[in-house]
Amino acid sequence: MSARNATAASPTPLRAAPATRSARAGTGSVSTVRRLAPADRARLGLAARVVLPPREQAKLVLPPDRPDPVALFEEQARSRVPELVPVRHGRMMVSPFAFFRGNALGMATDLAAAPVSGLRVQLCGDAHLSNFGVFGSPERRLLFDINDFDETIAGPWEWDVKRLAASIAVAGRDNGFSRKERRRCVLETVRRYRDASAEFGTMRALDVWYARADIDEVEQTMRNKLTSSRRKNIDQALLKARGSGSLKAFTKLCEMTDDGVRIKAEPPLVVPIADLLPEAGRQELETGIKALLDQYRRSLPHELRTLLDQFEVVDLARKVVGVGSVGTRCWIVLLRGRDDGDPLFLQLKEAGPSVLKTKVPAAFRHRSAPRNEGERVVVGQRLMQAGSDIFLGWQRVDGIDGQTRDFYVRQLRDMKGSAAVEKLDPSGMTMYGQLCGWTLARAHARSGDRIALTTYLNSDDAFPEAMVEYAEAYADQNERDYQVFLAAIKSGRLEAETGL
Template identity: 45%
Template structure:
């Protein structure tokens, strides 16, 4: 097989402009669709009593609505020409899906941290999700239009500049590149900001399995049980369950330990031998249902508490993996197991991944992936950011996305050549993000009217928690 030269690959990237001019990325297309119907489609197959909570969380603001509507933007992106430069993409790379976490060596790095929608798609779909989120968030924070546009230009031009650098890297250099705190701080933060983020890092370092144990569980002799905290956390077969009788029947008819042991046996086969040996030191104590995020509410997510011979805990999360919204609207090779799709996508896009990532098939043939729960995680509370910090964060997100795309695809040369060295691509995405944010606000209004009219049922966490108070 003939290996293309760098010049040939650069020419291929520039040739992609003939398929889709850089200025064309300003367009959002003709958006004649019903956002409520698309939301209904994405709610199919979820836990029935949790769908109103999903809508309740989305109703809080246009920004939370945006977080829960990856399906709508994927649908809309499929209606305009793409660059043809397809690769593994995050699929839901809005600004809240970036954060800090510990590598296997316990070093804190910053990276993408949500891969439920990972799939092969045009590289710019990730950037359009990110840039639209920046504008929607800026408006939510009541920042000016000029500030919002500057945030988009900052993120996209950082992506451009980093991709240009990655185009000159070897395969191993790309594979080993990590965005550590020190590298991030030099790029995104002033000295004063570094002190604030370092405090956040120290807080993240305390978010270990051991610190979670006392908060989430109680001990009865040698056995630990996770406390119910409905609607966010509950035992499927307990008195606080939010499952309907029909939904609990599959769990009631089979002992949950037997069901989990079968899943665990399959999951272990997706791990390397040393990881399997490590897990053999833990004994399972309890399993509960956990409600997570905004867009994921209603999908099946379980938390398993295991303890080793020293009484030290390990919390694993089993999260349902459904078809990616990207795969729904972008033609690519079929996927046999959705959990494997998430795991393999995370492994290629992240610089370093959770050592316990794996997958298995659960009750009713549903696909799941496994990962650790909240191990030294650090996430941004953007509502507390000022303009300077938000600008630094936008720069960091652009860098992270460039690193992920370059590593996962090996197409940094082509993408860099397509974007070029000027501002044309960033200006186009600024126009796109502004126009699409207008559409998000219109869709949000339609969604709220559907909730108020009873077309959709929306309930807040507080409303649902009150159902369980005596």
């Protein structure tokens, strides 16, 4: 896919000029078929600098009628599995960073109040530090990339960068970093985003599309900057990721029973379908999930349908995942190929509307964006990631919990791994942040106008310095909201279950 211009600079910070003709219907792409010469695309970036100078992005602008943060959690709880909502709140209690991770809706509300430059990309929508990591490519290489796309949507590029920068400031405070150390972490991360954007702005479209962070190459580049203990930690983490495929998931999650191999019960985090409902309800739900899987295969290429057809369903379980996602419906499905030594674990995860859906300015919304929320997640992931899971697909189903719900499907634990952010020291977080900054720039370059963006950023430190200021200001706001959240739990307004 070419990196074509998505939008012209606008006469006001909150609007973007419409594109001349939309991309092929149904793709959900943020690009258009309009082609401009590189010089014209650069002028769009210069115009955007006039609309919103990079230095002005430092300001933390909050909605004048900013909602009570606790009310937002209560609103989200209404669409989630009731008995799991306290688990979500309990996980968010752990630290200000855990709260930040779970409060994507709150930050989306705040981002929507600020002016934007008018340049559009496909957003991750929740680009904090813990939503980057390693995973296995279809070629079985370990890649570093964004690994969560539940909130992906077309929107203003700076929203992802602000979410990433703020997460560094929040995590740095949790880790006891000084203000000077946090400043360096954020500054170097955003500089790397700026410099990588400049590199992608000079590259051919196909070279941008094929660019990837192969973890072996990344590790080799970083080795001379690492202490021996940190190299040992990385080696152990990569070894764990390489061994975290279906066989490892099978060993960890399954047990032998009188009825054969089944998923182990670890309530409330993993609850097999046999333990979840009485027989009548269980059969209805099992039928619905099997129908979902059967229909989901239509979203896969024909050759992968043939591969999937070699597996049969053995067992199902409800699983609790993440922090912000806790309470959304998530199922894991154990499938068997040739025999018990040939397992496949699929995860079926509910996809609701992105928290950014009603926050993105109208001019950024794409008329041909998918209406199925599962498809939205899959299209966004394929657009932003360098190599996505071969079983990634989607389906809408009727009747689960008496509702029509959208799901996306992927492999469970397919060579996946992520950094323990709470264990990073200032130097480690700086290097990790730089890797995240490069990765985010690559993802944005695949969908947005990379020439306009790099012209907007320029080669100076105006934008990186602005993000340092913004990140600290948002970390202050996050701490205030965190205290309000804790007070709501203490008063009994919100329920929380800890230790899970």
